[in-house]
Amino acid sequence: MSVHRLTLGDVLAEHRRSRPQGTAVVDGDVRLTYPELDERVNRLAAALAADGVGPGDRVLWLGQNSFRVLELLLAAGRLGAICCPANWRQTADELAHILDDLTPKIVVWEESEAVEKARGQVSPDARWVGSGDEYEAYLAAGTGEPPVEVPDDAPVLALYTAAFDGRPNAALLSHAALIAHNMSLLHMRQMEDGFAFLACGPMFHVGTMMFTLATFQIGGKVVVTPAYEPAEVCRLIEAERCTQAFLFGPMIDGLVEANRDRAHDLSSLRFVSHSPEWDEMITVDDSPWCRSGMGGYGQTEVAGMLTFLGLGMGGAGHAGRPSPLVHVRILDADGAEVPAGEVGEICARGHSLFSGYWNRPELNEAKTRGGWHHTGDLGRREPDGTITFIGPRLRMIKSANENIYPAEVERALKSHPAVADAAVIGVPDDRFGQSPKAIVVLQDGRDATAEEIIEHVRGEIASYKKPRGVAFVDQIPKRGYTPDYDALDAAHGGGAYPGM
Amino acid sequence: MSVHRLTLGDVLAEHRRSRPQGTAVVDGDVRLTYPELDERVNRLAAALAADGVGPGDRVLWLGQNSFRVLELLLAAGRLGAICCPANWRQTADELAHILDDLTPKIVVWEESEAVEKARGQVSPDARWVGSGDEYEAYLAAGTGEPPVEVPDDAPVLALYTAAFDGRPNAALLSHAALIAHNMSLLHMRQMEDGFAFLACGPMFHVGTMMFTLATFQIGGKVVVTPAYEPAEVCRLIEAERCTQAFLFGPMIDGLVEANRDRAHDLSSLRFVSHSPEWDEMITVDDSPWCRSGMGGYGQTEVAGMLTFLGLGMGGAGHAGRPSPLVHVRILDADGAEVPAGEVGEICARGHSLFSGYWNRPELNEAKTRGGWHHTGDLGRREPDGTITFIGPRLRMIKSANENIYPAEVERALKSHPAVADAAVIGVPDDRFGQSPKAIVVLQDGRDATAEEIIEHVRGEIASYKKPRGVAFVDQIPKRGYTPDYDALDAAHGGGAYPGM
Structure with missing residues (x-):
C-alpha cells in the first residue's frame, strides 16, 4: 500500500492515538471518545463484512440524524464500501426508487410508514437492520479486525442530489475527495484543535455532512441532534460548548427568539454576524468563511x-x-x-x-x-x-436570441423595497420565443403594482431582461433553499426553455 | 487526464484567471503578475523541452535566491521534470558530487569559483546557462505551449538533505506532496488572500521553500531577496507590506537592532512574539502556527x-x-x-x-x-x-544498556542559567560501553564548573543520563540549525554509537 494513502479509516486510526481522551461524538446520552469510536467502527465493519459487504457495495441509512450515520460511513470506508445517508422523509415511491437504484446490501432504518411501504415494493435482497437496539446488537456481534487496505480514491459516501431527469442521482465521493474538501473548510473556517460542530441540519445533505467530516478530520467533537429544534439547539450549544452549528438565516432568527430570555450562554458559538441580538449572544467569528457570510458556490458533486x-x-x-x-x-x-x-x-x-x-x-x-x-x-x-x-x-430563458438568467432578474426584483421574495420563470412567447415572468411575494403591509415593479427592474438591469408580467403570490414554493421552478412553471405557465 | 488531477502548473493556470492583477513575485526591479509569471513559465518550459528535458529529467539551480528558482520549478513541473535548487556555497567537491549524482540536463548557475571548478570535474553532458542575462535570453527563445498532461504524483522538486552516509541525498517531492503540505501550512498559519511572504532564507532549504510554495498556492506574493541582510529585510517588509518572512531567533534580533530607530514600519508583518521591542514593531499573530512559536516536527522528506x-x-x-x-x-x-x-x-x-x-x-x-x-x-x-x-x-547513546538521547540531555544543560549553548555526544567507556559527554558554551560573563553543571542536569533528568564529563568551548559547530555531531565527535573523542 502506498505510503501516500490516506483514508477516513486512517484518519480515525490516527485520532485514536493522537486524541485518546478526545470526545469524537455526542448524541443524546451517547458520548464516544476517539478510541471508543474506532473500536465500534471496527466491530461494525466486521459485522458488515460477515454479511458480505465488500469493495463497492452500498449500505443505506434511512432515518433521522444520528452518530450512527458517521459510524456507518467509517465502517463502510474500512471495507471499501459506500455509505448512503438518504432523506427518509420522502414518499414511498421516492424511497423505492433509491432502493431500486442503489441496491444496497444493508439498510439501517428507522421505523416509518413510507419506508415500510417502499420496502414492500422492492426485491428483498437487502438485509434490513433497525436503527436502534437492533443496530447495537448487530454491531456488538462483529468480531475480528476488518481488512484496511482500501485505496483512497475508492468512493465512500453517496448523496442523492440533482434531479436532471426528474429522478435524483447519487453523487459518489471518495476518501480523497472528502479529505481534500475537509482541508479547504479547515482553512477557510479556521477550524482548530478543540472544534465542536453541532449537526442540527440533515446529515443526508452536503451542507451538514461537510462540517461533520471537517470536524472529524481535525479530531474535533461532532454533536448530533435529530433535527433543528431551537430550544434544544440552544441547550446543546451551551452544554457542549459548540463552536459552530449548521444554521442559516431563519434558523438563526429561531434561536434568537428561543433564547430571548438569555437562559442559555451561546458565547462558545463562533459564527456569522446576523442581527444585533444574535451578535450579542454569540462570538462573531473573524475567519474568512464567517467574515464573508459563508459565501461561495458549491454543489454535492464537489x-x-x-x-x-x-x-x-x-x-x-x-x-x-x-x-x-x-x-x-x-x-x-x-x-x-x-x-x-x-x-x-x-x-x-x-x-x-x-x-x-x-x-x-x-x-x-x-x-x-x-x-x-x-x-x-x-x-x-x-x-x-x-x-x-x-x-x-437548464433554467436559462431565451428571449429574442438574448440569454436571460433568472437569478440576475430575481436579484433586481428583490432590491425593490416592497418585494419580500421573488422568482423568475420563462413563459412561451409568440414573438420572442420566451419572455421572463416574475412571481412576487410582497412585504407585509407594503404594496406595489406590476408596472412599478417592472419599471424598477428596468432601472437595475438591461431592459430586455425585465419581466413582461408579474404574478403576486403569498409564498414561493421551495426545494431546499431555491425556488421550486418546476412547480412555478406548472402553476404560472412556464415552458419553452432552450436548454431543456 | 483525471478530473481529480492538480499539479503546480494547474494552480498557476488557475491563478492566471483568478488573479489577473495579482502580483506573484517581486525580486529587485522585477515584478510579475500571475499572468506574466504563467507566460514566462510557459516560455521557459518550451525552451527546456527544446533542449530535450522531459518527464523525470533534472534541472539544477546553482545560485543565490531568485524568483527564477520558482520559475524553473514551475517550468520543470509543466514538463514532468524535476527542479533542484542546491546550495551553491558548498565546496567544489560537494558540488561535483551533486552534479554526478543528479546528472542534470540543464544547470542554471551563478558565477562562482567553486561551481566553475566543480563543472571541470564532471562529464560535460549538461547544458550550462548563466543565471542572469543568459537565462533571460534562454527563456525568451522558448516558443510553443508545452505539454501539460503531467500526473500529479510526478516528482517536481528535489532538495538535498540527510547525509546518512556522509554524502547528501536528494529528496524528491511530487506535485501532490507539495500541494498537500501547502494546505497544512495555509491552515495552521491561517494564510489568507493577500498573503505576502519574504523569502529571506535560502530557497534550497525546505523551511523557506515551504512558505514560498504555500504563498504561491493561495495566490499570494513571494518577495525574494538574495540573502538575509537586516536593513534590506526591514526595507522590503515595509515596501511590500510583507505578512511573513523566513525568520528565527537571532535573525529577529538582527531586525530589532537594524530598526532600532524605527525608520521602517514593520506592522504588516504578522509574526511570532519574540521580545517586547519586536512585538511593538510588528503585529503579533494569533494563528496556531505563530501562537505555538512555530513549533512542531518536520524534515525535508515530509x-x-x-x-x-x-x-x-x-x-x-x-x-x-x-x-x-x-x-x-x-x-x-x-x-x-x-x-x-x-x-x-x-x-x-x-x-x-x-x-x-x-x-x-x-x-x-x-x-x-x-x-x-x-x-x-x-x-x-x-x-x-x-x-x-x-x-x-543514529545519535542514540547506549550506556550500561540504557538509551540516552542527546536532545533530552541538551535541554537539561541549556536550562542552567550560565549555559548559552550545549551539545551532547557519546564517548567510548570501558565499563558502560558509552557515556555521555557535554560540550558547553557559557554565557558571556557567567561562570560554572563542570561539577555544577553535571549536578544541575542530575536534578532535571534521570541520573544515568547525566554527562560524565564537560568540555567548555567558545562555539558549537553547526550544520544548519543543529550541532555538527560528526565534528564534535572528531574533536572530543566521540564514538561507539550502537545505531551506527
Missing part, C-alpha cells in the same frame, strides 16, 4: 464548496475564488473557454471532485466531457478574476 | 512539517500532533508499534510524504519498510496523544 467568497472579498464576483485544491474554467457549449465577463458553464477539476453518479455511465460521460466536470450551472469570470454564479444552465 | 504544536498546545509533547493529511506511528526496530510513553522511531504515511531519494533504490526500500516512511528520528507518543521529538536515531 463535496460541498467549489469557490469561497472568503478568497475574494471585495471582488466583483459574489462567489469569490476557487478553493486552493480545485481549478475552474468557464466553458461554452463546445468546451472552449469564454473570455472574462462572459457567461458560460462553470466547469472544474481538482481534488475534491466526486467520482461520478452511481449507476449513470452515460450521464457521467456527459458531465466529464473534455476532462472537466460540468456543474450544470452558469457563471462568469469577472475582470478581477472572481466568479459570479448566475443560475442553473 | 515536505516540511509532519506535526504541529498548534494542534496540541498545552499537551505534553512539544511537537504537537500530526497535520490532518498525515498519520504517524512510533515503531520499534521490528516495525511493531510501541506503547504510548515509550521511545521508538517516528514513522509516517500520508499525502505530503516524499517519493524517495533520487538514485537511492536500496535506501528507499529501507526507509519505507512495512509501508511506513522511517524518518530516522526518535520520538514518543505522550499519554495525551501528543508527540515528543527525541533526536536522531
